[in-house]
Amino acid sequence: MIFRTLLVMLLGKRRPRLDIHDVARTRLRVLPTDLDFLGHMNNGVYLSIADLGRMDLLVRSGVWARFQKLGYYPVVASETITFRKSLQPWQRFDLESRVVGYDAKACYIEQRFVVDGEIFATMFIRGRFLKKAGGVVSISELSEAIGVDVADFPPPAWLSAWGAQVALPATRAEAPNTWQ
Numbered sequence: 001m002i003f004r005t006l007l008v009m010l011l012g013k014r015r016p017r018l019d020i021h022d023v024a025r026t027r028l029r030v031l032p033t034d035l036d037f038l039g040h041m042n043n044g045v046y047l048s049i050a051d052l053g054r055m056d057l058l059v060r061s062g063v064w065a066r067f068q069k070l071g072y073y074p075v076v077a078s079e080t081i082t083f084r085k086s087l088q089p090w091q092r093f094d095l096e097s098r099v100v101g102y103d104a105k106a107c108y109i110e111q112r113f114v115v116d117g118e119i120f121a122t123m124f125i126r127g128r129f130l131k132k133a134g135g136v137v138s139i140s141e142l143s144e145a146i147g148v149d150v151a152d153f154p155p156p157a158w159l160s161a162w163g164a165q166v167a168l169p170a171t172r173a174e175a176p177n178t179w180q
Contacts, residue, residue, distance in 0.1 A: 001048050008052045012059035020146050021153070024057035026095040030087045040086035047079060050111050050123055053097035057109075066145055071132040077106060078166045081123035087113065093120065100124075101155025104139060106163060108155040126163045 008026065018024055028049065036042035041049075054074070058064040067073060087093055096112040106126045113121040129137035143150045155163075169175045 001051075004052055005055060008056050009059055009064075012056050015056075015060055017062065018057065018060040020057070020061040020063055020148065021099050022057075022061070023096050023098045024053060024060060026053045026056040026097070028052065028093055028095055030089055030091045030093070032089065034087075035089060040088055043081075043083065046081055046083075046113065046121055046123070049095060049113075050079075050097075050125070053095040053111050054109060054125075054127075056095075057097045057099075061146075063146055067129070070145055072129050072137050072145065073132065074127050074129055076125050077128050078126040078163060079123060080162070080166075081121060083121045085115075085118075085120040087115070087120055091115065099153070100159065101153050102139060102142070102150035103155055103160055103163065107142070107150075108159050108163070124159060124162070126166075 030041050034041045034045045034049070055064070058067070058074070092115070094114045096114055098110055099107060100110045101108045106128050109125050109127060111123045111125070112119050129142055131137060137145070139150055154160075
């Protein structure tokens with residue numbers, strides 16, 4: 001996956017520029033290393049491939065370069081995916097990625113795996129941004145970094161509710177495992 005990521009980053013610099021709120025369409029192909037024993041793309045690989053689409057969006061919008069200068073980097077806090085059809089070996093598909101909103105702590109992104117205009121799978125992620133020097137990038141710092149008032153882009157209510165319902169306690173809070 002590291003080689004695919006580097007390729008997407010390099011090609012992203014040569015592809016048409018996007019606004020951070022545009023849809024990034026990343027053309028990919030199912031490789032043999034993406035397959036499970038049933039001969040289709042492994043469900044876990046979809047999550048890794050989705051990283052490529054988010055990276056393409058960040059690079060083509062210029063946000064990645066700004067984040068590098070500021071020492072910011074993205075992390076996934078939560079994700080959910082729904083499958084409709086399987087992607088097969090060597091099949092070409094478009095990974096569509098777009099920011100759908102922000103709340104007080106996170107950015108929400110929708111991603112779709114599309115073949116010939118048909119959705120095969122869709123996923124949503126709730127992402128945060130961290131500082132290499134330590135700490136979390138606040139929403140006001142994020143607004144300044146991307147040059148947009150993120151308050152103008154609230155996520156759909158159901159997505160905010162999902163994000164709140166699946167969130168785990170903060171890293172410094174206790175999170176005991178009660179399965180004994």
